[in-house]
Amino acid sequence: MINAPDTVIDGSATDVRGEWSGDNQQWWDWYVSLAENERSLTPLVDLGALPDIAWPNDDELALELAEPYALDAGTIEAFRLNGFVKLPDVLSPGATLRLRAELKRLLEAAYTASLDGGLADCFLSLEMIWLDNPLVRQFVLSPRIAKICADLLGVKRVRLYHDNVLSKEPGCGRTPWHYDDHHFPLATQDVVTAWMAAQFIPVVMGPLAFAGPIDIHRLVADVPFNKTDTSYDKHVAELFRQHEVAIDETPFALGTVSFHHNLSFHTAGPNRTTQSRIVLANTFFADGARIVDDPTIVSGDWRKFMPGCEPGGLANSELNPVCWPTEQQA
Numbered sequence: 001m002i003n004a005p006d007t008v009i010d011g012s013a014t015d016v017r018g019e020w021s022g023d024n025q026q027w028w029d030w031y032v033s034l035a036e037n038e039r040s041l042t043p044l045v046d047l048g049a050l051p052d053i054a055w056p057n058d059d060e061l062a063l064e065l066a067e068p069y070a071l072d073a074g075t076i077e078a079f080r081l082n083g084f085v086k087l088p089d090v091l092s093p094g095a096t097l098r099l100r101a102e103l104k105r106l107l108e109a110a111y112t113a114s115l116d117g118g119l120a121d122c123f124l125s126l127e128m129i130w131l132d133n134p135l136v137r138q139f140v141l142s143p144r145i146a147k148i149c150a151d152l153l154g155v156k157r158v159r160l161y162h163d164n165v166l167s168k169e170p171g172c173g174r175t176p177w178h179y180d181d182h183h184f185p186l187a188t189q190d191v192v193t194a195w196m197a198a199q200f201i202p203v204v205m206g207p208l209a210f211a212g213p214i215d216i217h218r219l220v221a222d223v224p225f226n227k228t229d230t231s232y233d234k235h236v237a238e239l240f241r242q243h244e245v246a247i248d249e250t251p252f253a254l255g256t257v258s259f260h261h262n263l264s265f266h267t268a269g270p271n272r273t274t275q276s277r278i279v280l281a282n283t284f285f286a287d288g289a290r291i292v293d294d295p296t297i298v299s300g301d302w303r304k305f306m307p308g309c310e311p312g313g314l315a316n317s318e319l320n321p322v323c324w325p326t327e328q329q330a
Contacts, residue, residue: 013228016296019303024127027300028166032123036230036237037173038271044170045204045273051254055098062134064095065142071151077154083214083264087148087251088258091196098256100198101280102135107167122172128304128319136163139196140282145257146323149192149284152259157287160322162188162305165209168206168277173270176204176233179217179239180262180283182225185295185302186315190286191262197252198278205277206269208258209249216245217263227297236265287322289315 014240020027056064069090079085091099111124130140139145140163143178150158161184168175184191203206249269252258260266271277293312295302302307306317 004191013226014224016218016225016227016257016298018174018297019295020297020300022301025125026299026305028123029109030227032173032175034226034230034233035045035174035176036233036234036269037102038173040270040272042272047202047205047275049099050100050199051093051094053097054308055094056092057100061095061098061138064092065144067144069144069148071148075154076154079261081186081214081261082210083216084210084212084248084257084258084260084266085152086248086258088253089255090144090148093225093254095225095255096175096196096198099135099196099280100278102196103280104135104163104276106133106136106165106277107276122169125170126168127162129165130160130163131319132259136165136280139280141321141323143326144192145196145282145323146284147325148259149194149255150324153190153192153286155190155286156202157322158284158324158327159287159289159316159327160314161191161283161285161320161322164281164283165277166270166281168268170271170276171276172206174233175229177211177236177265179265180260181217182282182298183300184262184285185292185299185311186262186285187288187292188286188289189263190259190289191283192259192285193262193283195253195258195260196280196282197254197256197258198280199275200254201252201277202273203251204247204274205275206271207249208260209247209265210260210269210313211240211245211247211265211267213246214261214263216240219245219266220265225298233267245309282324285315287316 130137
């Protein structure tokens with residue numbers, strides 16, 4: 001078990017009351033340690049070079065990220081039934097690879113130490129990048145993405161909760177089964193995360209995998225969350241096996257973006273390739289939502305994402321802008 005902030009290990013194993021005392025990377029180090037993993041002795045798969053595709057310039061990218069994406073009624077119905085949907089060609093291949101190059105540069109600048117191949121420190125994260133990086137800002141505040149989120153949720157206005165740059169490094173293990181309602185201290189069920197794969201993600205690289213339908217969370221509602229070991233992850237996985245729950249673990253093509261509801265149970269397999277699995281995950285929620293009365297350590301560093309906001313109050317800090325509609329559409 002990795003060394004995590006004291007708030008993680010204080011009290012009983014199932015007591016998650018209180019606020020997280022560490023930073024966001026410490027939170028991820030702790031959280032991925034809760035996944036059941038088997039050490040693999042098989043060599044990592046070499047996926048070869050990334051495609052040689054021209055990147056859009058700034059103007060072309062701005063136009064792409066502002067153009068509406070057509071959603072039909074069937075897609076919206078599928079999202080509301082299953083809790084997730086994977087949409088092709090939300091991003092062009094060139095935009096995807098330009099995003100990846102920038103995220104990789106940021107990660108390499110932030111994490112200079114070499115990895116040892118262990119489970120700890122192999123899942124890297126950055127957050128709130130949109131505040132200082134103009135390119136990432138375009139993707140995070142994209143009207144195209146935000147409108148998809150609003151349409152899937154069936155709400156008129158959505159705000160940004162926060163961005164998350166996530167890199168599952170070569171050899172890194174599974175992400176535990178979970179749903180985001182545990183994570184986001186928002187008193188609403190109108191929450192959705194846009195998970196932008198920054199490269200092709202074959203199964204061997206560990207794509208996001210979803211359990212469906214959306215109400216499958218009721219099946220595991222009584223499983224006690226354990227903050228010190230992998231028992232929660234194992235118990236959820238076993239119940240899913242016993243009840244033959246449908247799991248979608250299909251690859252992500254270049255430009256595919258998945259959208260999952262905060263009640264959608266999901267996991268991700270190990271990265272058994274020589275390439276970092278890099279993702280930009282942005283979470284949006286319905287305007288007017290409030291913060292829950294009692295955030296827990298599972299909510300991580302939520303005050304960083306909603307500065308000045310307090311439990312029970314509106315989630316509307318200056319770092320939670322309305323992303324759809326834009327000022328032009330309002």
